[in-house]
Amino acid sequence: MHTVETVLLVLMLGALTGVASRYIRTIPLPLIQILLGAALSWPRQGLHIVFDPDLFLLLFIPPLLFADGWRIPKREFFALYKPILKLAFGLVLFTVVGLGYLIHWLIPEMPLTVAFALAAVVSPTDAVAVSAITRNLGMPSQTMRVLEGESLLNDASGLVALKFAIAATLTGLFSWTHVARDFIWIAFGGIGAGALIGWGFSVARDTVTRRLGDVAATQMALLLVLLPFAAYIVGDRLGVSGILAAVAAGVMTNFADLDRSEFVAERMQTEGTWTMVESAFNGAIFLLLGLQLPSIIGTPLREAGHQWWILAGYAVAISSALLLLRWIWLTLGVQGSLWRAHAEGKLVEKPSYLLTLASTLAGIRGAVTLAGALSLPLLLNDGAPFPARDLLIFLATGTILFTLVVGTIGLPLVLKRMPAGGEPASAREERRARVAACKAAIASMVLGKEQAESVDPQWLAQYQESAGRLTQEYRKRIDLLEDPAPPATPEALAEAPDVVRQRRHRYVVELELRLKSLHVERNALYAERHEQRINDESLRSLVAELDLAEASLRKRLDVARRAAGLTGARDSVKQDT
Known part of the structure; x- marks a missing residue:
């Protein structure tokens, strides 16, 4: 099959599995895609592709890590930098040393430097897999920020450790001085290069856009999609971490976006574009991973014959030791930082053994591990085969599958046992921000005495009438979002919850009625087009206005339902329409 056809097939299957996962809720989407990829390539006449690790790292990893760096909440990221750095760098070193010696002891025929290479390959967690597995499972939000921050940074530390393990295997030389110096250059050089590229793009x-406005929104959205590839390529050519360059470019671009509140069209197109890119690339990564499984796992198992269980036992033992080392590091090396962050109010959830266990199980390995394993050279400098290369790739793949399955099964069980955390801090902050925005809008409609006297009286009357109606609308939203003031009397105290509940239910009914009216409007516009009373251009323009209104209204309706305790209630609008 040609490369273009393969790419198109992978993208199509990624979209179809995304739809299927909405019906198969018991199995996470990444696992479905891996299994489908394996099923497609398992038969002898199945879909077989040549996996180029360098091309894979260039095409798929930069945009996804850029998007994660762009979206991750920077306040929480910098507030929790100590546990993130301890996991991203300290845990990688702890894993490479501890697991490397364990692998060499367990498999004596594997040289120590190769064992260190295997430990380095499996040390980084996968940001894509972690997000996909833990989504909608109720992982505490700030713990999720720590895990996302770890995944963004430990790819570089793991790949740097792999680089030096391979160099030691090829040359037989190893120097901690060179390792420390090169690591500082690769890591900080990658962050600096990416930040500089992101800043340069933002200035340009x-x-x-300050001159053209939103006219160039489509072109700017396209350039933003290409930016992570540019950051990765420049970082790679400079000899620094292209992965960290892509992450840093995403973080810097997000900071620049804070000053671009007026570019509505660009923001909407960018969000829609990145949603599609992330969905397509996520699916492609796990499908490609599945396509490699039969050849990576099947060949060593067939060669082992009746001794296949020994290889499987190695994979289980190494994976279990990997998770055990992670649990030890979380308990001994990171727990203190988490307690201090909790005491300072930076971490809402209280550290506990269940939270530590959940964070351990969330250490899922993925695409970067496979790409790193497949990037091993075939030959040593003297022309001899690279020792235990096929076994290393087999064990790395087994680790990916083991952590995926354990995370899929174990995380829901652990998270169900964790106490409910109440309203998340982010939801409470969002609610307060909505109130502040409503109050600011009301304040902006008040005319000063001098301004009121200087305008036409007829215009002033019309303005005050319109401002009164709009102020009433904003006050309804404030009543819904604000916590009710404490009642003055015991009778009022008993009555207040019912009054607040009724008011909020009434607001939900009003929003549902507005949403239903929008649906009726849209259907009427399409009926006008069917009767040839308007053309396609007019239809698109009018429907676009209603679509924007509905998107805003649906968000307000979701907030109103949560505030009224109707989260699981029947969607009457959807049912009625």
Whole structure:
């Protein structure tokens, strides 16, 4: 099959499995995609592709890590930098040393430097897999920020450790001084290069769009999609971490976006574009991973014959030791930082053994591990085969599958036992921000005495009437979002919850009625087009206005339902329409 056909097939299957996962809720989407990829390539006449690790790292990893760096909440990321750095760098070193010696003891025929290479390959967690597995499982939000921050940074530390393990295997030389010096250059050089590229793009974009406005929104969205590839390539050519360059470019671009509140069209197109890119690339990564499984796992198992259980036992033992080392590091090396962050109010959830266990099981390995394993050279400098290369790739793949399955089964069980955390801090902050925005809008409609006297009286009357109606609308939203003031009397205290509940239910009914009315409007517009009373251009323009209104209204309706305790209630609008 040609490369273009393969790419198109993988993208199509990624979209189809995304739809299927909405019906198969018991199995996470990444596992479905891996199994489908394995099923497609298992028969002798199945879909077989040549996996180029360098091309894979260039095409798929930069945009996903850029998007994660762009979206991750920077306040929590910098507030929790100590546990994140301890996991991203300290845990990688702890894993490489501890697991490397364990692998060499367990498999004496594997040289120590190769054992260190295997430990380095399996040390980084996978940001894509972690997000996909833990989504909608109720993982505490700030713990999730720590895990996301770890995944963003430990790819670089793991790949750097792999680089030096391979160099030691090829040359027989190893120097901690060289390792420390090169690691500082690769890591900080990658962050600096990516931040500089992100800043340069932001300045150029700002210069163009301040002059042209939203006219160039489509082109700017396209350039933003290409930015992570540019950051990765530049970082790689400079000899620094292209992965960290892509992450840093995403973080810097997000900071620049904070000053671009007026570019509505660009923001909407960018969000839609990145949602599609992330969905397509996530699916492609796990499908490609599945396509490699039969050849990676099947060949060693067939060669082992009746001794296949020994290889499987190695994979289980190494994977179990990997998770055990992670649990030890979380308990001894990171727990203190988490307790201090909790005491300072930076971490809402209280550290506990269940939270530590959940964080351990969330140490899922994925695409970077496979790409790193397949990037091993075939030959040593003297022309001899690289020792135990096939076994290393087999064990790395087994680790990916083991952590995926354990995380899929174990995380829901652990998270169900954790106490409910109440309203998340982010939801409470979002609610307060909505109130502040409503109050600011009300304040902006008040005319000063001098301004009121200087305008036409007829215009002033019309303005005050319109401002009164709009102020009433904003006050309804404030009543819904604000916590009710404490009642003055015991009778009022008993009555207040019912009054608040009724008011909030009434607001939900009003929003549902508005949403239903929008649906009726849209259907009427399509009926006008069917009767040839308007053309396609007019239809698209009018429907776009209603679509924007509905998107905003649906968000307000979700907030209103949560506030009224109707989260699981029947969607009457959807049912009625």
